[in-house]
Amino acid sequence: MRITDVLYNEKQAVSFLCLLQLFVSICTIGAAWQLSRVVCDVFLQNLSLNAAAPNIGLLLFFLLTRIILQYLLNNRLHSFASRLQLKIRKKLHRCLIMQAIPSDRLQLLAVETTDALDKISSSILPQLLSILVLMPLILILIFVTDLQSAVIVLVTLPIAPILLALIGHKTKSATLDQWRKLARLTASFRDMLAGIITIKIFRQEKTNGQRLMKNSRAFTDASMKVLRIAFMSSFALELITTLTIAILSVSIGLRLLYGETDFTTAFFLLLLLPEFYRPLRQGGTAFHAAADVSTARKALQETIDVSDVSSGQHTDDTLQIPPDITIQGLSFTYPDAPLPVLHNINLFFPAQNITCICGTSGIGKTTLLKLLAGLLPADNGCILFNDKNLAGFALESRQKIITYVPQMPHIFQGTLSDNISMFEHASDNVTKIKEILAYTGLSLPYNTVLGAGGQALSNGQCQRLGLARAFYQDRPVVLLDEPTAGLEPAEEQELLEKLSEFARRKTLIVISHRDAVRKWADREIQLEAVMSAPSLEVRYE
Numbered sequence: 010m011r012i013t014d015v016l017y018n019e020k021q022a023v024s025f026l027c028l029l030q031l032f033v034s035i036c037t038i039g040a041a042w043q044l045s046r047v048v049c050d051v052f053l054q055n056l057s058l059n060a061a062a063p064n065i066g067l068l069l070f071f072l073l074t075r076i077i078l079q080y081l082l083n084n085r086l087h088s089f090a091s092r093l094q095l096k097i098r099k100k101l102h103r104c105l106i107m108q109a110i111p112s113d114r115l116q117l118l119a120v121e122t123t124d125a126l127d128k129i130s131s132s133i134l135p136q137l138l139s140i141l142v143l144m145p146l147i148l149i150l151i152f153v154t155d156l157q158s159a160v161i162v163l164v165t166l167p168i169a170p171i172l173l174a175l176i177g178h179k180t181k182s183a184t185l186d187q188w189r190k191l192a193r194l195t196a197s198f199r200d201m202l203a204g205i206i207t208i209k210i211f212r213q214e215k216t217n218g219q220r221l222m223k224n225s226r227a228f229t230d231a232s233m234k235v236l237r238i239a240f241m242s243s244f245a246l247e248l249i250t251t252l253t254i255a256i257l258s259v260s261i262g263l264r265l266l267y268g269e270t271d272f273t274t275a276f277f278l279l280l281l282l283p284e285f286y287r288p289l290r291q292g293g294t295a296f297h298a299a300a301d302v303s304t305a306r307k308a309l310q311e312t313i314d315v316s317d318v319s320s321g322q323h324t325d326d327t328l329q330i331p332p333d334i335t336i337q338g339l340s341f342t343y344p345d346a347p348l349p350v351l352h353n354i355n356l357f358f359p360a361q362n363i364t365c366i367c368g369t370s371g372i373g374k375t376t377l378l379k380l381l382a383g384l385l386p387a388d389n390g391c392i393l394f395n396d397k398n399l400a401g402f403a404l405e406s407r408q409k410i411i412t413y414v415p416q417m418p419h420i421f422q423g424t425l426s427d428n429i430s431m432f433e434h435a436s437d438n439v440t441k442i443k444e445i446l447a448y449t450g451l452s453l454p455y456n457t458v459l460g461a462g463g464q465a466l467s468n469g470q471c472q473r474l475g476l477a478r479a480f481y482q483d484r485p486v487v488l489l490d491e492p493t494a495g496l497e498p499a500e501e502q503e504l505l506e507k508l509s510e511f512a513r514r515k516t517l518i519v520i521s522h523r524d525a526v527r528k529w530a531d532r533e534i535q536l537e538a539v540m541s542a543p544s545l546e547v548r549y550e
């Protein structure tokens with residue numbers, strides 16, 4: 010996703026923008042020409058207003074058309090930027106569903122980093138269009154009307170790109186450093202908020218405050234460095250272009266004085282010269298915007314490329330009946346991790362059976378469950394639902410087949426009922442949810458407000474809520490991660506008994522260390538044994 014790639018992918022929109030810029034440039038040149046003629050007619054030749062009216066009319070026409078076209082151009086640039094940002098945010102959203110973005114990077118990527126791409130349309134593209142369309146047009150006109158000015162322009166023109174190339178390297182590293190420090194500041198602030206209770210308990214407010222202040226100062230310094238470079242480069246460009254315009258103006262003025270050129274041409278050139286150098290004067294800003302965009306695009310590309318979990322297009326209604334699940338040669342490594350968590354795993358989970366996965370902490374049970382839920386992409390091997398590869402299913406299809414209940418389900422701001430139905434409002438919801446509440450032993454009124462500003466839930470209640478969601482969704486494959494870890498043994502036994510009838514209608518896979526769950530399950534898999542077992546037979550046992 011380089012800037013050139015972005016422009017290439019949108020070539021139709023970019024061609025239209027070029028066309029608009031061409032008309033804007035013609036209007037700018039037309040207005041300058043008409044203005045010089047009107048000034049000449051009215052002030053030098055003392056023509057009456059009536060006689061000058063056609064030229065004034067044409068001047069107004071060019072000015073008005075230019076305003077309308079410029080408005081259209083800005084509008085198109087704005088929608089171009091919105092389209093690009095929407096595309097990126099959709100990709101990020103997809104990665105988020107796949108749980109492939111570290112949460113500390115999400116906010117920065119979704120807000121600041123994506124917003125930085127706005128500079129493509131607000132700063133880079135307008136300058137690029139002016140450089141590609143307006144400048145050559147004016148240059149041709151200068152050549153045609155005044156060869157001496159054209160030579161001065163050609164001599165001074167390369168100075169700006171050379172200057173930009175010189176400061177380019179410094180800008181790039183400073184911008185990168187600024188983004189890194191912003192990422193650190195965001196992550197540390199987020200971390201501090203999340204751990205505020207721990208910080209209070211251990212009385213570490215001062216140390217954490219100092220750490221935050223240090224990151225904040227580092228970011229301020231990095232930003233000031235970028236601003237200093239931006240200011241210096243803008244100043245240098247302004248100086249060079251202003252001096253060039255001054256030299257050209259003096260040269261044109263002297264020739265006008267000695268009668269070597271006429272007033273209309275001289276005034277026309279003087280009006281056009283600032284327009285000609287405007288893209289170069291603002292080139293500094295565009296250049297820094299490009300450095301920002303380049304850094305932002307790199308950060309986005311790393312995340313999107315690494316975590317762009319492809320999902321197929323396959324849909325299959327027969328899978329509403331619980332399927333057998335077979336894992337063949339499955340391997341998975343987290344991005345940037347040196348070793349795979351799971352390597353060449355083979356397993357079989359029969360339909361309408363409860364399988365309990367056990368294993369030591371950190372062995373990879375949750376990772377396996379996420380792979381089974383299609384939330385993580387396998388590096389190698391496949392997961393078959395009956396004989397259909399899970400990777401081939403469309404995301405919507407997977408969502409109809411699989412319920413995944415994580416160790417600590419997320420509570421949304423809303424009522425208990427909204428949290429169970431995930432904001433689905435069917436007509437028979439209240440009755441259904443009351444039944445589910447009774448079944449899962451969640452003894453709260455269905456309209457209790459939860460989440461920010463609402464009632465807090467205990468760990469056990471959170472887990473019951475996760476199970477309530479599984480009951481509500483009633484999908485054929487149910488994946489549960491430590492569903493009873495927060496319950497007392499008696500409560501756990503009671504809940505498991507209630508779950509039995511539901512569970513045996515599904516292909517249910519549960520991770521648990523608890524004896525009660527292991528006894529409740531039809532089969533037990535020790536993940537360590539699977540990892541080290543040499544043959545398929547042993548692994549299926």
Ligand SMILES: Nc1ncnc2c1ncn2[C@@H]1O[C@H](COP(=O)(O)OP(=O)(O)OP(=O)(O)O)[C@@H](O)[C@H]1O
Binds near residue numbers: 343346
């Ligand atoms: N997002 C991640 N990025 C990198 N490594 C990860 C990530 N999530 C987990 N891991 C690593 O993968 C390994 C397996 O983690 P996983 O959560 O699957 O283990 P687990 O068996 O479920 O552990 P527990 O029983 O403690 O929940 C661990 O070493 C962990 O550090």
